[in-house]
Amino acid sequence: xxxxxxxxxxTAIQNGTVIDHIPAGQAMxxxxxxxxxxxxxxxxSLVMNVPSMKMGTKDIIKVxxxxxxxxxxxxxxxxxxDAHVAIIRAYSVAEKLTIELGDEIVNVVRCTFSNxxxxxxxxxxxxxxxxxxxxxxxxxxxxxxxxxxxxxxVANVI
Amino acid sequence: MPGLITMDDLSNxxxxxxxxxxxxxxxxxxxxxxxxxxxxxxxxxxxxxxxTRTRMSFETAMKRLGGDVVxxxxxxxxxxxxxxxxxxxxxxxxxxxxIIAMRHPRQGAAQYAxxxxxxxxxxxxxxxxxxxxxxxxxxxxxxxxxxxxxxLKVVLAGDLRYGRTVHSLSHAxxxxxxxxxxxxxxxxxxxxxxxxxxxxxxxxxxETEDLLGSIGTAxxxxxxxxxxxxxxxxxxxxxxxxxxxxxxxxxxGCKEGMIIMHPLPRVDEIHPSVDATRHAKxxxxxxxxxxxxxxxxxxxxxxxxxxxxxxxx
Numbered sequence: 515x516x517x518x519x520x521x522x523x524x525t526a527i528q529n530g531t532v533i534d535h536i537p538a539g540q541a542m543x544x545x546x547x548x549x550x551x552x553x554x555x556x557x558x559s560l561v562m563n564v565p566s567m568k569m570g571t572k573d574i575i576k577v578x579x580x581x582x583x584x585x586x587x588x589x590x591x592x593x594x595x596d597a598h599v600a601i602i603r604a605y606s607v608a609e610k611l612t613i614e615l616g617d618e619i620v621n622v623v624r625c626t627f628s629n630x631x632x633x634x635x636x637x638x639x640x641x642x643x644x645x646x647x648x649x650x651x652x653x654x655x656x657x658x659x660x661x662x663x664x665x666x667x668v669a670n671v672i
Numbered sequence: 673m674p675g676l677i678t679m680d681d682l683s684n685x686x687x688x689x690x691x692x693x694x695x696x697x698x699x700x701x702x703x704x705x706x707x708x709x710x711x712x713x714x715x716x717x718x719x720x721x722x723x724t725r726t727r728m729s730f731e732t733a734m735k736r737l738g739g740d741v742v743x744x745x746x747x748x749x750x751x752x753x754x755x756x757x758x759x760x761x762x763x764x765x766x767x768x769x770x771i772i773a774m775r776h777p778r779q780g781a782a783q784y785a786x787x788x789x790x791x792x793x794x795x796x797x798x799x800x801x802x803x804x805x806x807x808x809x810x811x812x813x814x815x816x817x818x819x820x821x822x823x824l825k826v827v828l829a830g831d832l833r834y835g836r837t838v839h840s841l842s843h844a845x846x847x848x849x850x851x852x853x854x855x856x857x858x859x860x861x862x863x864x865x866x867x868x869x870x871x872x873x874x875x876x877x878x879e880t881e882d883l884l885g886s887i888g889t890a891x892x893x894x895x896x897x898x899x900x901x902x903x904x905x906x907x908x909x910x911x912x913x914x915x916x917x918x919x920x921x922x923x924x925g926c927k928e929g930m931i932i933m934h935p936l937p938r939v940d941e942i943h944p945s946v947d948a949t950r951h952a953k954x955x956x957x958x959x960x961x962x963x964x965x966x967x968x969x970x971x972x973x974x975x976x977x978x979x980x981x982x983x984x985x
Contacts (some may be wrong), residue, residue: 625780627779629777629778629779629799629800630778630779630780631758631776631778631779631780631781631783631784631798632780632784633778634757634758634778636755636757637757637758637759637784638757638759639759639784639787639788655780656780656783657779657780657781657783657784657787658778658779658780658783658798658799658801659678659779659780659783659801659802660779660865661865
């Protein structure tokens with residue numbers, strides 16, 4: 515099944531953002547991490563588990579009338595590090611963006627360790643995870659140093 | 673380095689140079705000489721959980737060097753009980769002092785405090801995390817007895833899971849090429865991520881439940897207390913703890929220069945019969961807390977320890 519066919523499973527958007535190559539089954543998490551799962555009025559379409567030459571199967575999200583910025587997209591590094599992002603203007607790709615993990619993830623997720631100093635929600639300093647390795651993903655809390663399980667982290671999105 | 677949060681804040685050369693400073697400060701620590709290197713400086717002691725040796729030795733170290741100390745006092749009567757954040761407490765004490773020594777029940781608290789403070793933070797223990805000033809006094813004690821740190825065979829025994837002293841010490845000993853033997857009951861084994869980290873740094877590590885079978889070829893036996901409350905019932909505790917007790921009779925056949933250390937307090941993991949043997953170094957180790965912390969206070973406050981103390985020069 516062609517790439518073109520996948521993209522036409524939902525209507526082409528006039529303006530907005532398309533996030534492609536999301537690992538199959540992660541689309542809901544992506545919406546959650548972008549804050550698009552609730553409290554948003556823009557139309558959002560998603561397709562899940564569609565065939566992909568590169569990934570076997572994948573998810574795709576289209577967000578209408580909203581251009582996601584680089585900082586928002588970098589939040590996805592934990593669940594969809596290889597996603598491709600296109601900003602659409604007047605039905606054409608105006609800009610292509612990639613997700614960057616960087617050396618540190620700041621104020622995206624809270625440390626998962628139950629005795630970390632950051633567990634107190636009133637403590638004001640930023641939540642910081644250091645990226646020790648990208649493959650395999652090895653993240654440590656800047657404060658307590660504990661290794662973080664990416665699956666648990668998703669539940670700790672700020 | 674702004675403060676000392678983990679042993680990673682110090683290079684091997686810095687560790688050795690601080691131990692050299694500590695060596696020269698021994699007569700000052702013993703009160704044989706008055707050397708007010710830190711006159712006019714104030715240490716803030718912020719102990720959010722109980723401490724005897726660490727708090728007192730910081731205080732002694734500061735006063736032996738002519739400095740002064742202010743204490744948080746009992747947490748129950750401080751603003752912490754009113755819900756003050758660590759950030760706010762640090763903002764306040766930061767303005768009152770030149771350096772802060774801190775112990776906190778939450779892991780990562782020392783790094784958090786350092787990020788919030790302008791003055792250096794000395795981590796005196798954060799949850800089950802790090803206790804680097806204890807590690808410095810441990811290294812000082814080992815070097816004092818063996819004349820070196822590199823290439824020694826060190827047995828760490830007892831509660832390796834929750835004991836922060838053994839976590840920091842294992843990392844430091846690995847950096848000096850020591851061989852490590854972790855002797856503990858299954859329930860209290862060294863955390864997996866620490867063993868993996870040590871392995872990644874080239875450590876030679878053996879894990880065993882047999883303490884007495886491990887001490888024959890050791891240069892250092894580092895004992896820790898097994899806490900009753902870690903076990904589901906008292907019978908299980910009694911069975912396990914019994915295998916991690918040292919008596920003088922167990923030491924026959926050990927190396928002549930082998931030393932026994934313990935961060936204290938001990939309960940009954942080292943029998944008093946060991947105290948009189950040449951191997952017992954734990955009280956010496958507790959005293960060394962003063963001299964090691966004197967050297968650290970000077971280093972973090974950028975005060976040079978003179979090359980000749982009490983000498984002719």
